[in-house]
Amino acid sequence: LLNTQLSFSQFEPNYDESKIPNFDIPDPLTTFDGQKITRKGQWKRIRRPELYTFFEENVYGKIPAEFNDFSAKILEQGENAINGKAKRRQVELSFDRNGRTLHFTMLIYLPKNVKKAPLFLGYNFLGNHTVADDENILISEAWARNSDKYGISGNKFTSATRGIRTNRWAIEEIIDAGFGLATIYYGEVDPDKDDFTDGVHSLLYSQGQQKPNDNEWGSLAAWAWGYSRAMDYFEKSKDINSSKVVVFGHSRLGKAALWAGATDERFAAVISNDSGCGGAALSKRKVGETVGRINESFPHWFSGNFKAYNNNEEALPIDQHELLALIAPRPLYVASAQEDQWADPKGEFLSAHYASEVYKLFKKDGIATDEMPMTNQPIPNTLAYHIRTGIHDVTDYDWEQYIQWAQKQL
Numbered sequence: 001l002l003n004t005q006l007s008f009s010q011f012e013p014n015y016d017e018s019k020i021p022n023f024d025i026p027d028p029l030t031t032f033d034g035q036k037i038t039r040k041g042q043w044k045r046i047r048r049p050e051l052y053t054f055f056e057e058n059v060y061g062k063i064p065a066e067f068n069d070f071s072a073k074i075l076e077q078g079e080n081a082i083n084g085k086a087k088r089r090q091v092e093l094s095f096d097r098n099g100r101t102l103h104f105t106m107l108i109y110l111p112k113n114v115k116k117a118p119l120f121l122g123y124n125f126l127g128n129h130t131v132a133d134d135e136n137i138l139i140s141e142a143w144a145r146n147s148d149k150y151g152i153s154g155n156k157f158t159s160a161t162r163g164i165r166t167n168r169w170a171i172e173e174i175i176d177a178g179f180g181l182a183t184i185y186y187g188e189v190d191p192d193k194d195d196f197t198d199g200v201h202s203l204l205y206s207q208g209q210q211k212p213n214d215n216e217w218g219s220l221a222a223w224a225w226g227y228s229r230a231m232d233y234f235e236k237s238k239d240i241n242s243s244k245v246v247v248f249g250h251s252r253l254g255k256a257a258l259w260a261g262a263t264d265e266r267f268a269a270v271i272s273n274d275s276g277c278g279g280a281a282l283s284k285r286k287v288g289e290t291v292g293r294i295n296e297s298f299p300h301w302f303s304g305n306f307k308a309y310n311n312n313e314e315a316l317p318i319d320q321h322e323l324l325a326l327i328a329p330r331p332l333y334v335a336s337a338q339e340d341q342w343a344d345p346k347g348e349f350l351s352a353h354y355a356s357e358v359y360k361l362f363k364k365d366g367i368a369t370d371e372m373p374m375t376n377q378p379i380p381n382t383l384a385y386h387i388r389t390g391i392h393d394v395t396d397y398d399w400e401q402y403i404q405w406a407q408k409q410l
């Protein structure tokens, strides 16, 4: 029986396909009151809005007010980055509300030989200065999680960690393909801790409010909001093609990228890299990380309302394939890694498969089969999927697929 008082970490995660509960996949093309959706217009007018509202009120949480006015300030720029192939710009976006200010700094590399570059937009985990070997990258002063592994202490980044995440960003390949890259330290939009006094949330509180209401935004929705503000900036930039922006994210930031793709149709394409539970993976399979586990470990990520589904996934009238469907008919790439069982690769694959019904309505190719492909055998359709060998990470192999796919799709 449901007991939300239990500590979910006491449950062993399940990886055994034979122990997956029986459940029906909610049909993306049948409304909550049983109406069949057979035309694009019905999807847009009836079904998409009701699914969207469910995810907004019960999963990621609603933004309490429209909040998109900012000022942009160029902090630094250079003409000779990435072996002379790219220009670099570091721009700070500032937001004022309630007597408080939020700033975040976007690091942008654009290919020199393209007038108006399409680009990949993605948050980084450990600061902009970790993504490239480039001494000019400013070091974020925002709160950082202490880490013995990376030598981060005092909740501050230092130059000691310059370039430690270059392996996750195939920048030169991106530039060579004619794309730009924009990245932001996600902790500048909302520090990743269970504390709602900081980050963007606090700018929108009504008087005396300490934390979001139960139907209001958690951190994932805050990060998605930040992605949209980056898009606002691209729309004003003469050297960026804002109609060709691919929003990308790994893991928790893949969850945020998916929600950004759903909430903001200006994103031309979306990439979910190993996003797992609360991202691309189906919740009802309860394989690896579950709704209860994730809400226990990260109480600040989702809305308060999502906690009603802790160890109670069967009560969800939706599943995550319907989040993917909210991105249709735009190109969407779902990727998994073989050794990332915590994120349930099969649940990510099946989710892409079940979302494909909606892509089909738009005459776009998705994942027709329910048989998982072999490792390193991408299915590069409008709704694309691959599972590569290796661990929970972003690799050159992943980027090679994303770049080729984006070139073809956009």
Ligand code: GTR
Residues within 6 Å of the ligand: 250, 251, 252, 253, 276, 277, 289, 294, 297
């Ligand atoms: C894990 C979490 C996952 C995933 C991952 C990450 O601890 O359980 O949902 O988000 O972190 O972001 O790397």
